[in-house]
Amino acid sequence: MKVLPEKTVERLSKYRRILNVEYERGERYIFSHELANLLHLTSVQVRRDLMLIEYSGSHKRGYEIKSLIEHIGNIIDPKGDINIVIVGMGNFGKAIAHYFNKRGKHYKVIAGFYRNASHCSTVFDGIPCLPISELQDFIQKNDVKMGVITVPPQQAEIVMHQLVEAGIKGILNYTPKPLKVPEGVFLEEYDVITSFEKVNYFIG
Amino acid sequence: MKVLPEKTVERLSKYRRILNVEYERGERYIFSHELANLLHLTSVQVRRDLMLIEYSGSHKRGYEIKSLIEHIGNIIDPKGDINIVIVGMGNFGKAIAHYFNKRGKHYKVIAGFYRNASHCSTVFDGIPCLPISELQDFIQKNDVKMGVITVPPQQAEIVMHQLVEAGIKGILNYTPKPLKVPEGVFLEEYDVITSFEKVNYFIG
DNA sequence: ACAATTATGTTAGATGTTTAACATTGCAAA
DNA sequence: TTTGCAATGTTAAACATCTAACATAATTGT
Ligand SMILES: NC(=O)c1ccc[n+]([C@@H]2O[C@H](COP(=O)([O-])OP(=O)(O)OC[C@H]3O[C@@H](n4cnc5c(N)ncnc54)[C@H](O)[C@@H]3O)[C@@H](O)[C@H]2O)c1
Ligand SMILES: NC(=O)c1ccc[n+]([C@@H]2O[C@H](COP(=O)([O-])OP(=O)(O)OC[C@H]3O[C@@H](n4cnc5c(N)ncnc54)[C@H](O)[C@@H]3O)[C@@H](O)[C@H]2O)c1
Numbered sequence: 001m002k003v004l005p006e007k008t009v010e011r012l013s014k015y016r017r018i019l020n021v022e023y024e025r026g027e028r029y030i031f032s033h034e035l036a037n038l039l040h041l042t043s044v045q046v047r048r049d050l051m052l053i054e055y056s057g058s059h060k061r062g063y064e065i066k067s068l069i070e071h072i073g074n075i076i077d078p079k080g081d082i083n084i085v086i087v088g089m090g091n092f093g094k095a096i097a098h099y100f101n102k103r104g105k106h107y108k109v110i111a112g113f114y115r116n117a118s119h120c121s122t123v124f125d126g127i128p129c130l131p132i133s134e135l136q137d138f139i140q141k142n143d144v145k146m147g148v149i150t151v152p153p154q155q156a157e158i159v160m161h162q163l164v165e166a167g168i169k170g171i172l173n174y175t176p177k178p179l180k181v182p183e184g185v186f187l188e189e190y191d192v193i194t195s196f197e198k199v200n201y202f203i204g
Numbered sequence: 205m206k207v208l209p210e211k212t213v214e215r216l217s218k219y220r221r222i223l224n225v226e227y228e229r230g231e232r233y234i235f236s237h238e239l240a241n242l243l244h245l246t247s248v249q250v251r252r253d254l255m256l257i258e259y260s261g262s263h264k265r266g267y268e269i270k271s272l273i274e275h276i277g278n279i280i281d282p283k284g285d286i287n288i289v290i291v292g293m294g295n296f297g298k299a300i301a302h303y304f305n306k307r308g309k310h311y312k313v314i315a316g317f318y319r320n321a322s323h324c325s326t327v328f329d330g331i332p333c334l335p336i337s338e339l340q341d342f343i344q345k346n347d348v349k350m351g352v353i354t355v356p357p358q359q360a361e362i363v364m365h366q367l368v369e370a371g372i373k374g375i376l377n378y379t380p381k382p383l384k385v386p387e388g389v390f391l392e393e394y395d396v397i398t399s400f401e402k403v404n405y406f407i408g
Numbered sequence: 409a410c411a412a413t414t415a416t417g418t419t420a421g422a423t424g425t426t427t428a429a430c431a432t433t434g435c436a437a438a
Numbered sequence: 439t440t441t442g443c444a445a446t447g448t449t450a451a452a453c454a455t456c457t458a459a460c461a462t463a464a465t466t467g468t
Contacts, residue, residue, distance in 0.1 A: 007455065009405045013398040017380060032416075040384040043416095044457065051417060059415050059464040076405050084400075091299040096396065098295055107400055146403060170403040176221060180244040186406040188399050192303065194217040195392050196288075196311055199350060199374040201213045201280050202390040211425065235445070247445095248427065255447060263434045263445050410468085417462070427452070438441080 001054065001075075008049050009076065014039055015049070016072045023065050031062035078106050083144045086112045087159045088151030089129055092174060096148060098125050107146075111138055115155075132162075139166035146170040153177035205258065205279070212253050213280060218243055219253070220276045227269045235266035282310050287348045290316045291363050292355035293333055296378060300352060302329050311350075315342055319355075336366075343370035350374040357381035 004012075018038045022030060032050075033043035050056075050063070055071050057063035084100070086093045089112040100109045112129045122129055130138060138144070147163040149156055149171065156175040163171060164185055173179050173189045181187040208216075222242045226234060236254075237247035254260075254267070259275050261267035288304070290297045293316040304313045316333045326333055334342060342348070351367040353360050353375065360379040367375060368389055377383050377393045385391040 004405070005455070006402065006406075009402050010395075010398050013401040014380075014382065014395065017397070018382075039382045042457075047416060048418090048456085057416060059462090060466090062415075076401050078404050082404055091302055095295040095299045099396070100400075103397075104400075107404075145407065146400070170407045172399060172403060176218075178218065178222075178243045186403055188403050190394060190399065191214075191218065192300070193221070193307075194214050195376060195394065196304075196308075196350070197217040197280050198210065198213050199376060199390055199392050200282050200286055200311075201208070202210075203349065203374045209425070237445090246427075251446060252426085252448090261446060263432090264436090266445075411466105412468100413464105413466080415462100415464085417460100419460080420458090422457070423455080425452100425454075427450105429450080430448085432447070433445085434443105435445100436441100436443090438439100 004052055004075075008052055011039070011041070011045075011049055012053070012072050012076055015046070016069055016076075019065050019069050019072075023069065028065055029058075029061040029063065030065055030068075032057070034062070078145075081106055081108050082146055083142055084109045084146045084148060085135070085139065085144050086148045086150060087132070087135065087163070088149065088155070089114045089124060090150065093148070093150035094124060096150065096174075097127055101125050101127060110142060110144070115151075132159075135162055136166040139163070139168060144168065146172070148172045148174065149179075150174050208256055208279075212256055215243070215245070215249075215253055216257070216276050216280055219250070220273055220280075223269050223273050223276075227273065232269055233262075233265040233267065234269055234272075236261070238266070282349070285310055285312050286350055287346055288313045288350045288352060289339070289343065289348050290352045290354060291336070291339065291367070292353065292359070293318045293328060294354065297352070297354035298328060300354065300378075301331055305329050305331060314346060314348065319359075336363075339366055340370040343367070343372060348372065350376070352376045352378065353383075354378050 015035060018035065032046040036043040036046045053071065053075055055068060084107055086097050086109055093112060097109050097112055100107055109127055112124060112127055113132045113135050114129060115132050145168065147168045149159050151159050153175045156173060156177040156179060160171060160179050160181065164182060170186045171181060173187060176191050176193055178189065179187060219239060222239065236250040240247040240250045257275065257279055259272060288311055290301050290313060297316060301313050301316055304311055313331055316328060316331055317336045317339050318333060319336050349372065351372045353363050355363050357379045360377060360381040360383060364375060364383050364385065368386060374390045375385060377391060380395050380397055382393065383391060
């Protein structure tokens, strides 16, 4: 299958979560317009996305929820588990760690890293909290695939380099500092302040 | 001026933050390619954005940082302060509240709302923490313009309706539950899980 | 068996965004 | 002056994404 558009991948993630909810509710089939309504999209968009992943439905019953969930999983899920580290165990890093600790199925936050021991005890929420000096060694020994950056912005770049050098292939940057990663590493950035300012602008 | 593209607005926010840093460092002028490098964009994109906001630079010295900061501010900043409420003072809501409490210049988080008193004392970080029953009254009495939703996903829709009915014009939804707002209200959504799954997909 | 219905599947056009190409300007050195 | 340069400013093409139009197929009632 060809590489999917970013927006389609994002929606696949959302489709699946909604589909799981519907399945739990006892539903077994769903129409494109139903799925679309739940996500506030159009049915065309849903069908187009499913076309791209080469999934077919039935004309009279729509899509079979269970097999669609599996089909999406085959595309967007990792083979085994994905080990994740969070660098910067402050307010934000801890919130994320806590969140994935409860919910993440394939995504395992297996360590957090800090610079000042004062900010983090040796264990947070069952996750070991280690000094930044042990980062690279830990990544290599534990087959860590993804890194989350939640340090103060001035530290973001150095942390990014440490992650890349240790062999990390995917980075999530929640710092307002824009980063640039080498070829072969995927970077996703989210900037809260920008979001706020954008909302304000479009309020008018 | 015509309404700006979303992506341009996002970049303006980032331009300004970088420009402030450069100004603090003592710089007074900046070239489009310098600004571009700091944000990992191209100089063309920078010039195009600045063209859209009708800002001109000098051929030999580039753009005058101070006046550009002001110019961007005139476009994306609110007239006065923007009052914000956070609905759902759990881990995530508190992290955001704390963050803006320290940093927000025009953006003031003036209250948080909870359902279970156990999760939140009456004051967090100097911000009053109120029961959800007081939400609508508070919004109207305090000219609140923006609302941040950080409740459990099942509660997101009802909270959104409460915000809209109280007259809120801009909403930030950090819940994985997709929302749909009425005409005239601007909605921005960010879904952490989707981000993680997207990174994993593009790692390969 | 066959038309009508109602959904899916596909293609082409519209829109939004980025990138590339080119024109223009102001300064500095010859 | 005037010419070259190095930057900005503008337009047009390329690319990504979304939307609309249409073709196709399975079921149901007759
Ligand atoms: N809190 C939020 O809601 C929020 C929202 C959006 C973005 N952010 C961004 O996330 C980042 C962290 O925010 P926060 O509020 O959690 O700040 P924080 O000060 O609470 O946490 C920062 C943590 O990073 C650690 N740290 C510093 N340098 C380090 C290094 N080199 N290696 C490892 N750890 C290091 C510190 O020990 C500290 O625990 C900031 O860049 C901030 O802009 C925060
Ligand atoms: N923690 C994270 O890192 C994180 C990241 C991304 C998204 N989210 C999303 O943010 C939301 C909150 O996450 P969290 O980890 O902070 O959860 P949490 O359980 O710590 O906090 C939820 C808070 O919402 C309050 N609440 C519940 N119903 C409410 C209502 N109707 N009105 C007002 N308040 C109400 C509860 O009292 C609680 O304090 C969830 O939807 C979650 O999916 C969290």
